[in-house]
Amino acid sequence: MHVYSVITVDVEKCTGCRTCEIVCSLKNYGECNPSRARISIVRDERDGLISTIPVVCQQCAEPLCLDLCPAQAISRDPQTNAVVVDEEKCIGCRTCVQVCPYGAPFVDPRTGTSQKCDLCGGDPTCVKWCPNDALHFVPADEEGLRRRRTGATKYLELLQTQGEQR
Amino acid sequence: MTYLYAGAILWIDLTTGTTSIRSTLDYAEKFIGGRGINARIMYDTIGPDTDPLGPDNVIVFGTGPLSGTAYPGCSRADVMSKSPVTGLLGDANIGGDWAAELKYAGYDHVVLTGRSEHPVYLRIRNDLVELRDAGELWGQTTYETRRLIQEELDDPEAKVLSIGPAGENLVSFATIHGSVGNAAARTGMGAVLGSKNVKALVVRGTKGIAVADPEAFLEACKAAHDQVKGADYYEEVHTIGVTNAEYAYVLSGIEAGGDGHEGLDFDPEGKTDYNAFWNKHGYKRTGCMGCPVHCMENYNVPGVGATVISCELYTQLTWEVQNADMLLWYALIRQCQEMGIDNTSMALTIQWLMELHALGIIDANLTDGIAMEWGSKEAITAIMDRTIANEGFGAVLARGMKATAEYFDARVPEERRGGRSTYWYAMQVNNNPMYGINPRLTSMSLSYAIGRRSDCIQDLDMHQFDSVTAPVYPGWSEEDRAHAVEHERELAYELTGKERAGDPDTTEGKADIVHDMGIQTGIADMAGSCKWHTKWLFLYLMPEHYADALSAGLGRTVTPEDVEQASLRVRNVERAIEVKMGRRRENDTIPEKEFSKPVSRGHMKGKHGLSREDLERMKDEYYTLRGWDLRTGVPRHQTLVDCGLKDIADDLAELGLGLEPFELDGGGTVWSAGEEEPVPSAHQRPRPGT
Secondary structure, rough: OOOOOEEEEHHOOOOOHHHHHHHHHHHHHOOEEEHHHHHHEEEEOOHHHHHEEEEOOOOOOHHHHHHHHHOOOEEOOOOOOEEOOOOOOOOOOHHHHHHOOOOOOEEOOOOOOEOOOHHHOOOHEEEEEEEEOOOOEHHHHHHHHHHHHHHHHHHHHHHHHHHHHO | OOOOOOEEEEEEOOOOOEEEEEEOOHHHHHHHHHHHHHHHHHHHHHHHHOOOOOOOEEEEEEOOOOOOOOOOOOOOEEEEOOOOOOOOOOEEOOOOOOOHHHHHHOOEEEEEEOOOOOOOOEEOOEEEEEEOOOOOOOOHHHHHHHHHHHHHHOOOOOEEEEEEEHOOOOOOEEEOOOOOEEEEEEHHHHHHHOOOEEEEHHHEOOOOOEEOOOOHHHHHHHHHHHHHHOOOOOOHHHHHHHHHHHHHHHHOOOOOOOHHHOOOOOOOOOOOOOHHHHHHHEEEEEEOOOOOOOOOOEEOOOEEEEEEEOOOOHHHHHHHHHHOOOOHHHHHHHHHHHHOOHHHHHHHHHHHHHHHOOOOOHHHOOOOOOOOOOOOHHHHHHHHHHHHHOOHHHHHHOOHHHHHHHHHHOOOHHHHHHHOHHHHHEEEOEEEEEEOOOHHHHHHHHHHOOOOOOOHHOOOOHHHHHHHHHHHHHOOOOHHHHHHHHHHHHHHHHHHOOOOOOOOOOOHHHHHHHHHHHHHHHHHHHHOHHHHHHHHHHOOOOOHHHHHHHHHHHHOOHHHHHHHHHHHHHHHHHHHHHHHOOOOOHHHOHHHHOOOOOOOOOOOOOOOOOOOHHHHHHHHHHHHHHHHOOOOOOOOOOHHHHHOOOOHHHHHOOOOOOOOEEEEEEEOOOOOOOOOOOOOOOOOOOOOOO
16 A cells, blocks of 8 residues: 655744745745745734644645536546646635645635645655755654654653652 | 746835835845845935934845745845844844745845834735735734734735834833744834834745755755764754853853953852753744744743743843843843833843932932842832833833933032943943853953944854853863863964964954854845854855855856845945944944953953953954054045945045055054054955955
8 A cells, every 4th residue: 555645844943944935835836925825824923822733734645625626627646646726627616725624725815816835846845945844754554653752751851850849 | 947046025115015025136245135135225224314213214034045945044034124222234134934935935124214104014915915904903902913914814824023111201221022942132113113104014925946956956955964963063953042151151250240240150059050940941942934944942831821931032132131041041041022022122121220320320210210239129120110111211221322421411410420421330331231141251341342233243253252261161161161161262273373263362363253254144144044053153054054055946047145244344334324324443442441350250250351442443344354554443535446345435535535555654553552553364365466
């Protein structure tokens, strides 16, 4: 069975530098323009406390965008498993934008079509450029294991701290 | 098609509310961008008669061609105006998220002239440019201003630069604050905005920055990213910022030096260990747009709140004023950020007051009944509050050190102040409170003296810096420390060809190093990226990296020599501005009391120190490298002509400046009797025409 890969986000490591946004737009459109990036950093600094959360298409197993697209413009790439838009067929109706729980796709006024992450054909640019190790491109069945290891490590640290305090 | 640049300089006359656009490309080839183009605009608009807080002052915000691109640290905007602190050229540089957004909105620079009748904020959204009423925002902190504006515009992505109450109150050293932790802090740019009734500059952009050759540009940017991330120092600064370094600075006496700290180790228990504070209260690392370093610390302290701290801030409201209460320090920093006042100026001013008090020169009667005892929480907080409010004794302090000294001198009998002005005791260069960095070290003193905004920070000798702090660098093994010292001495020798260039106890080679550092940081400043990525913080982006990225991005060849020459050119523009405002060789100095005294504290106690003659010798060499007249410090006519600034050369000539013959009567130099002529360093590229 061919195991495809997915982009995972380590939110704690993201510093909000937006390098991912810049290189995504540069690769796809030849210009530096975060508002046209298919990965997006949602940043807040209320009262001085900074949070930066990367939002990227989750390439859902049951994508609402694909199911509900009235023009059947969205399909699954058999190689990468990415959910991709056929810009020839897209009518720019924004159904995909409205139904996505993450707000991942957007309709670019310049093209009039839906723009979403297509994993750069299987070699995502943002992952290669993230300077802070917040993005990874991992086989889909490994993702769960990595999370468990991260979680277990944190639990272990907590136990050790408590142990020291005693 | 305009590549890398947005192409537009936005001019706004606040008096009439009119806007106009000029082309960046008229300036781009000679001045690159950022600080470079800012300087040219400044030369053309401000002068000796400009009132820094008057409507005739001009303030310019400049990004560079690399701002907002994939180049590392591409987040910087340079802010320039006439300084209410020094009366000379004011300049401050800010990171965060504003500069990139201005590019995305379609502008490289914003120029504000005149004065608005009532409080406004500038709002830019792509082609939309408007001045909006800031009545409700006036009086708000910088944090609140950002939040309120984003709410008002219903745009959480709007990027904001704002002043706080200190700028509104025209405190001379008020700041402009950006995203949390980022400020255009020094030389009073916040007061200039306050005097123009401008509360904030808000920008949002969705246009792109076009790139001539995207693939080659990505490659060049990747090479720069790899250089930064592969540098030896990257690992440390990426994980704990410069907390270690700052602690080493105070332990070594390179910071918080001076007579007030003579022999003092006021924190034997190590309460001010910055690393310990980070371990306890650190929330996450943060940094500016496009930066792989994220050198700053986001803290969250229960009962006080969250803020971002980095660099010098650690040492100033602690060791400089002998306060070991870290929670107090933290609250003060947050207050400085929220209220928009320069932490450095405030701390060094308070230090001066404490020293005068300790010497018995002033007493509480002169400072609103508050005794300026070393480390006094009551004194520090009262002075901060009153200065921000421009009230009580704070109204005197708000006008700067010289005005405060005049106030004291009129009230303190001469005998009580040792027959001297109280100004004599102030750690200032041209009235700009100095950083805590100790001027008793050879190249540090030169950096201060020739500093283009009258402080040392632009032109630091990091070889000397590292070699004097490495012996006490926290967390390093003895072997690593010894290696660091040796390494820096080797680098200094490599750069200058002078064997003792890395030795703090001689002036040899210091002018070369300081001159070189000025070139390197100038390149970053013009490009709109962060100077910390150059050799300034040991990350070693070189002119080649900038040239490659600019070439690929612009679609025309830019060589390393081009960017270096531009950096030299820009420095001459800045110098010409200051010369027209009256700056001369005698203003390039450190406080007289600092000469011929050793470092007073730390492992260097009793060592180093320099004489007046030492500084003057270094200035001779530095001016020679710059092509400035040795007697006056004015750029020579030929120097300006050779670097393509004939109009400026002729302006100065009309004032009778820069025309003196190079040879001095009787040979030798101005200050060294009978010693050899200053020799241009071996590494220096030949100046055109010589």
